[in-house]
Amino acid sequence: MNTNKLTIIKGRIFNRISAAAIAVAILFTAVFSVSVFVNAASGFTPRLSAPAGNNQYYYSSKNIYYSSGWGMPNCTAYAYGRAYEILGSKPNLCTRNAEKWYDYNKDGGYYPYGKTAKLGAIACWSYNGGGHVAVVEKIENGTITFSNSEYGGRTFYLTTADVDDANAGGRSFWNFQGYIYIGDFSGSDSSDSSSDKPSSEQSGIYKVNTDGNSILNMRSSTSTSSSVVAKIPNKTLLTVTQVKKTNGYTWGYTTYNGQKGWVALDYCVFIESETTQPTTQPTTKPVQQNQVGDVNRDGNLDISDVTIIQNHLSQIKILSGESLKLADFDGDGSISVMDITGIQKHIAGI
Numbered sequence: 001m002n003t004n005k006l007t008i009i010k011g012r013i014f015n016r017i018s019a020a021a022i023a024v025a026i027l028f029t030a031v032f033s034v035s036v037f038v039n040a041a042s043g044f045t046p047r048l049s050a051p052a053g054n055n056q057y058y059y060s061s062k063n064i065y066y067s068s069g070w071g072m073p074n075c076t077a078y079a080y081g082r083a084y085e086i087l088g089s090k091p092n093l094c095t096r097n098a099e100k101w102y103d104y105n106k107d108g109g110y111y112p113y114g115k116t117a118k119l120g121a122i123a124c125w126s127y128n129g130g131g132h133v134a135v136v137e138k139i140e141n142g143t144i145t146f147s148n149s150e151y152g153g154r155t156f157y158l159t160t161a162d163v164d165d166a167n168a169g170g171r172s173f174w175n176f177q178g179y180i181y182i183g184d185f186s187g188s189d190s191s192d193s194s195s196d197k198p199s200s201e202q203s204g205i206y207k208v209n210t211d212g213n214s215i216l217n218m219r220s221s222t223s224t225s226s227s228v229v230a231k232i233p234n235k236t237l238l239t240v241t242q243v244k245k246t247n248g249y250t251w252g253y254t255t256y257n258g259q260k261g262w263v264a265l266d267y268c269v270f271i272e273s274e275t276t277q278p279t280t281q282p283t284t285k286p287v288q289q290n291q292v293g294d295v296n297r298d299g300n301l302d303i304s305d306v307t308i309i310q311n312h313l314s315q316i317k318i319l320s321g322e323s324l325k326l327a328d329f330d331g332d333g334s335i336s337v338m339d340i341t342g343i344q345k346h347i348a349g350i
Contacts, residue, residue, distance in 0.1 A: 044119050044185035046137035047082065047147050048249075048266045050156035057085040064095050076101075078149030078156070079122055079133040083182050086120050086135075091182060098124070099131025102177035112181040117144045117163060119186065121179035125170045132174065139163065140248065141224055157209050158267055203243055206252060206268040208236045216268070218261040222251040230259040233310045235337040237271065237344045238263065257307060293329045293343050295319065301347060309340050 051058045058081035061067040065077030072078050076098050083091035092111070094104035102124035105111055117123075117136050123146060125132045137158075138145035146159045146169065161169025167176045208216045218230040222244050232238070240252035243265065250265045287294050287301045295305045309327050312319045312335060319327055319335070329339040329346075 044086065044183075046119075046145070047085075047135070048137060048145070048158065051081070051085075055081075055085070057081040062090070072149050073153055073155040074151045075133050075149050078147070079135055082135045082147065083122065086185075087182060093122070093180070093182075097131060098133045099126035099177075101131070101133055102126075102180065105180050113178055114181065115176075115178050117168070117179060118181055118184075120183050121181050123168050123179055124177040125168075125174040126177055127171075127174045132170070134159065136179070138248065143224065144169065154209065159210070159214065202270075203240050203252075205271040206238045206240050206254075206265060207271055208232055208234050208238065208263075208267065209269045210234045210267050216263055218254070218256055218259060218263050220261055222246045222249070222262050224249070224264075226262075229261045230256050232256050232263065233313075235313075235340070236306075236310060237341055238268065240265070257303060290322070290326065292326055292331070293339075293346065295323050295326050297323070297326070301343065303347070306340055306343055306347075309335065309343070313337065313340075 053059055056062050058072060058078065059066055062084060063071065063077060063081045065071050065074060065080055070077060072081075076095075079101075080091065080093055080095070083093055092108075094101040096104070101122065102113065106113055117139055119136055119139060121136045123134045123136060132148075132150075134146040134148040136144055137147050142163050144161045144163055146161070148157050148159055149155055150157070159169055161167075167174060170176050210216050215231040215233055216236075217228045218232055219226040220229050223246075236256070238252070238254040238256065240254045240263075242253035244251045244253075244262075251262045252265045252268070253260070253262055286299060289299065290297060291301070293301050293305055295308045298304075308317075308319070308323075311317045312324075312327065324335070327335050327339060329342040332338070
């Protein structure tokens with residue numbers, strides 16, 4: 001076996017390094033790790049969108065995970081690259097499984113650590129069989145925003161948590177270990193001035209891209225402190241007719257389940273431009289009895305059918321019998337977000 005290569009076990013990264021390489025790393029750490037923390041860049045730019053494909057911190061030999069064939073989507077590859085990007089120099093972070101990161105840093109004394117969220121800090125979780133790491137991008141109005149990647153899943157996504165959440169927004173079976181403070185950015189402006197912002201800051205079709213168990217709040221105005229008028233499940237397709245940038249977010253005006261309001265497009269993925277003016281789009285299409293897609297069998301193909309399938313996928317209300325058969329809009333034998341997409345496009349005439 002070649003012991004200089006990363007080995008992956010169930011989506012988790014391990015690095016088996018030769019004794020000589022470890023010795024060099026330890027020597028390098030003794031000279032370099034302290035200066036990294038002291039000389040970290042004085043400014044901090046939050047990353048609220050995916051890094052471009054030519055970003056060398058994520059997609060080049062600078063990133064040990066990428067160069068070893070285990071790049072993004074992967075939480076460890078992302079967090080390593082993000083730390084490199086923040087510091088502008090090679091981070092002294094663990095190159096093994098995500099749940100090893102916190103203890104590796106703590107035992108080695110490489111960076112300060114603790115349980116309080118700070119800008120640029122790396123959040124670490126462990127659970128039976130694996131772990132997760134994410135990066136703190138914003139702390140605003142009592143809410144922490146993390147940037148993430150997940151092995152075999154999303155290349156980039158954002159999650160949020162209340163500053164008082166002892167599990168830092170982690171899933172119920174995760175154990176929050178703490179934060180690794182790679183630098184002190186307490187005086188930085190946390191507004192998004194990333195050099196590779198999404199080029200999709202426009203009206204059109206967006207898909208909600210939150211954590212798998214999370215929802216996206218639709219608000220009455222373009223502020224995280226404004227009232228919530230609807231809660232939108234992950235992977236829902238939305239038609240955005242207006243876009244505004246304010247209060248540190250890009251906001252889109254949309255309609256969901258008859259409610260109108262603003263959603264943070266930082267938690268959405270742009271799909272395509274509108275091909276039909278929103279005012280001319282039908283919201284309901286009459287269909288024949290028991291036609292595929294008409295899950296509630298009311299003779300109309302509309303947003304209520306989409307909602308029912310979304311609730312099924314979210315395990316809020318499981319479909320069965322004839323309704324389950326009608327939910328398979330694309331006819332592939334399974335119920336998925338593709339069925340929702342197909343119905344929404346059919347309704348919109350796309």
